[in-house]
Amino acid sequence: LxxxxxxxxxxxxxxxxxxxxxxxxxxxxxxxxINHYEEQVRKNLHEARYQMAVDTLVHQQKERRRKQYYTKQAAEVPSIDAYDEQWVGLFDQR
CATH class of the missing domain: 1.20.5 (Single alpha-helices involved in coiled-coils or other helix-helix interfaces)
Structure with missing residues (x-):
């Protein structure tokens, strides 16, 4: 060699x-x-936390839109036409 x-x-x-x-x-x-069960639990927990964060964000956006919608509406005085104005006036006096 x-x-x-x-x-x-x-x-x-x-x-x-x-x-x-x-x-x-x-x-x-x-x-x-490899502990597949532990790995799956960890993945599921991560996915659940992510999904909960997304759902919370969507819910907050809907709630914010709903609040804006109702705060922009003018408040109405409820009126029921079941009784005459005279009867309502007498009731309010007492």
Missing amino acids: PYTYSDLQPLLLSLFWYAMIVTFHFALKKTVH
Whole structure:
């Protein structure tokens, strides 16, 4: 061989390092299980908080529009035409 051990040493070291990484990756994947339930709960909680924030914003906008609509309306004096003005006047005097 035209190459010596010192020439191939960086290549062998990098191959050994890569083999270790791959081995530990698959070993950890087999032994450490991902808790899918906890992951789903976290995602659902995040989605619920986001949806609640959106719903709150929409509700606040509707409430603001409703308040503006009613505050711009002039107040009316309620009038019931069931009785004559004389009877209403007598009732108000007492």
